[in-house]
Amino acid sequence: MTFSLTKDFVILCEGAADRSFLNKLLEIRQINDFDLPDNDQLGKHEGWQSFGHKLSALAGDPSAYSRIKGVLVIADSSDSAENRFDEICQKIGSDGPFVANGFAKPLSSNVIAHQASGHPSISIMFIPPDRAGSLESICADAILAECSWIAACLESYLSCDKIDVLNWGAEKRDKARLQCLIAALNKNDPNKSLRYLFSVKPPMINLESNIFDKIVKNIIDFRDDLIKL
């Protein structure tokens, strides 16, 4: 299966779970202007290191690329969004479709950087938008908001000093937290993936929750700022 680029805006994300989440979020929030390419076919270009390659892949469809107004890169905040921002920019500069030193680095996350003629504008956005962590962090928040009865048990388990999860870095800690929640809430198959949560109808995570509003706002602002130009 191949993916056809047809829209004016593109979201690039780190991997399959992020794509499932964003696809479902955009669908539920009725935002229809973004392509989310399924460009992980070989599985060797995943994670934040892949964004340069993924931008090159967009440019490999030159007629579509010439039409794309903006590319929104969405990555996990990780333990330091500031560091990750610099790392992503470096990878885009080195692996992306730009000539040497041709990538115009955005001033910071959620700021649009206009590129040289022939390239779409680019912005980098993080999940969660306002703290360290990852997609798992915000998904765990959403589940806990719906299933508050499990919170005390979960925190008690995670704070057990034999495993000491609460002292792990934010990204790993929240991945562990979400895995515990998924296992606890899926008796039939405790091994379900994050991706699965968005594939069922209705999604097991309430994407109407205001927990996701900031992400949606950033996406809409990115689109609208470029449309205004």
Next chain:
Amino acid sequence: MPASRLRQASYGHDKEPNSARDSTADAAILRDGQSERGYRMIESFQVENFRSFRDLELKGLPIVNMIVGQSAAGKTALLEAIRMGLGATPTVAWQLSATRGIAVPMPINPTREQFDAAWKPYFRDFDITRTIKFNTSDSEGRAARLEMYFDQESPVTPILPNIAPAPNTPTLTNTIIPLAFKRKSFTSEENTLYATVHQQAMGQLHLQQGPELGTVSEFFPSTWQSNAQQVAGWFSQLRISNRSEDILDIISKQFPQIIELSSENPYGFSSVYAKVKHKSEMMPIALISSGINKFVSLLIAIRTYRGGVVLIDEIENGIYYKMFPALWEALHQFANDNKTQLFISSHSWECLKGATGVIDGHESDFSLIQVVNEDGFSKAYKASGKNAAAAIESGIEIRK
């Protein structure tokens, strides 16, 4: 019908054009050892008003150019445009029409409409008042130019024999407007050739001859099937000049059962023969496999047209899918070894995917040209080899 086969056909016009083309190709062979001087790779190409192209410009063309696009987008037209821009003779135009099945034998003393109809499809919107323009620049900074237009100032009215017409039958005297090919070669020689009719010979079609513009080229249309005699002839020439051994090396690397290649003429019909392991007799390569035959024929063509351009439409036809990576590897190696520039169209995802392995590490040798139809016009967009490979690897649909 293969473009090259048409050289052997007669359309009631002079037969030298083929020799003119062939001699150019042969000259390329004879220039072995001076290949840098003979290097004529296209650096940029521009065409106006040709078929569905209003104004197309391609720049920075590397040695291997992959062409993709939907049916009727203009892929074949782009290949034809390049061939036309380099060949630049009435005969090349006639041959290209024939590969599309358009050209029909021109009647003697054609009406103006009959004459125009043979050339009209070259003109955008079939508007024969336009001028078709081709501009080609090579890697040495030289430029060649061709303009095709109906020369209103040079009408031709054939002089018919003085035979009394049948009673009540008007004497038909047609006047045609000849199609001019105004040319400037890479070596700045300028002249004009005409596709016209003989004024004397009953108004028979006359395609004026001349050399191509300096860069040898060959076009393999999608319907191409190996012309055994022609390929055998090319191979013989390569054998004579001791330049065929690496063809066998590449072929036997991919197809170890083949241990020898030679051009043979056992029954008055030349063909490339192969010695195959465990077989008692050599056999025509076309009998072994049509895919291997195409593989071999393309390598021979690339070697024959060294320093020039080989254009291949729908390369995947007849090729087994597992052969694609090896085919691309061989084409790339041979194109580089011979400085023969390739323009290759494909509809096949498997075929394009087969190229990614060889693009990796040789990104600057490749480009992707995407031909799309927008608002009724064919347009072309170019991507670098690196970006094309990234897209193909990532499953981005580049064929449109």
